[in-house]
Amino acid sequence: MAEFVLVPGAWLGAWAWDEVAAELRAAGHGVHPLTLSGLAEKRDVPAGQRTHVQDVVGEVERLDLRDVVLVGHSYSGIPVGQAAALIGDRLARLVLVDAEVPVEGGSFASGWWEGQAKFEAILAGGDGFWQPPAVDEFEGQGLTDEQTARLVAGATPHPAATLTEPATPARPLSDLPATYIKCLLDGPEPNSDVAALLAGEKWRLVEMNTGHWPMFSEPRPLAALLASEAA
Template sequence: MTNFVLVPGAWLGAWAWDEVAAGLRAEGHEVYPVTLSGLAERHGPDSARVGQQQHVDDIVAVIESRDLRDVVLVGHSYSGIPVGQAAGRIGDRLRRVVYVDSNIPADGRSFVDGWSAEGRAWVEGQLAESGGFWPPLTAEDYVDQDLSDEAITLIVARSTPHPGRAISEPAKLTRPIGELPTTYLKCLLDGATPSADVVEQLKSPSWELLELPTGHWPMFSQPTALTKLLSELG
């Protein structure tokens, strides 16, 4: 039996994994979807002050408080950054890291550090206008990502603003991520090849690359295929 800890990307909560979690449980696995501080049911007026290191602590706490072992730790999109840090902190509890079309952490660098000057100016403007939050995407942003109209409506309706500190605070690695057993899942409708930093890590013998012919949110667009892939890794 494998313990899957599923961490959603920006603006989302544990609810984003509902279909995948149900599928994994049907295969006999234990599943622990995580809502990070400041998001979904944990969102509040003070959530803008939640930093990335709090998100790392959130993930570690789920694993250690339940004394989970044989953990497959899954991070989607933004959450690859706190997941990669948490994976280094849980020691031999870890079985595998799975990055689902996600960012990956680099020591001393934040989520936005790799962005262009124009992109950083844009997000900084959004944070300033929204009281320190990164506003959720609109329905138009989800077009051409293999999502049904119903899925887009659900995502837009349930998304919450993302804490700005979490995307601007630098990562702190306790272990190089290249040392950890890792699967990177590239969703091909969001770009045919991984980012340069992921390509560099894939040189490690501990890393492997898998692909899924869908968009950036496979837990909504292809939940059955994603469940099958994760179950096979478990």
């Protein structure tokens, strides 16, 4: 059985994985959802992007986990991808769920689809945080009204420094065994950085016909997919 470390994306805490975690535990796996510094119950902890890398590495080391399947969603692909390279032979597989990937010297802001200047303007209006989206911004993502309400109610402002601090990967991600889960309602194709990694021998692509938050919209299929990637 694998040890899953589940890391949520922007605005979210470990609670976002509750349904997925329950399914994985029922299948006999060890499951360790992780709230990153500055978010949810840790919202008062100062955080930069390097803090989040250390959050992940520290959790694996603190629990002395082996055969780790390290799962990152959305923003957290950046710190999780870097952490995967730092935990050595503890890593069984990296799984990125509709996520960004770390690029040397790049950040979440620099990879923003509308350009870095546009994203930094959004942050400038957030008093040091990226404010959570309104309910209508989740439309078209395969979420029920109840799922959207739960997501919005639990979201907390995301520390801006984690989004602008550059990544410093310790080794090429192409060297790591990895699966990329593309959620098709959020766009049919991975971005160019992910596509380049998928061209390598150690990365594989899996698609889900749902939106960007499958831990809410399709928790059982997502859990089954994660379990299959640990086999």
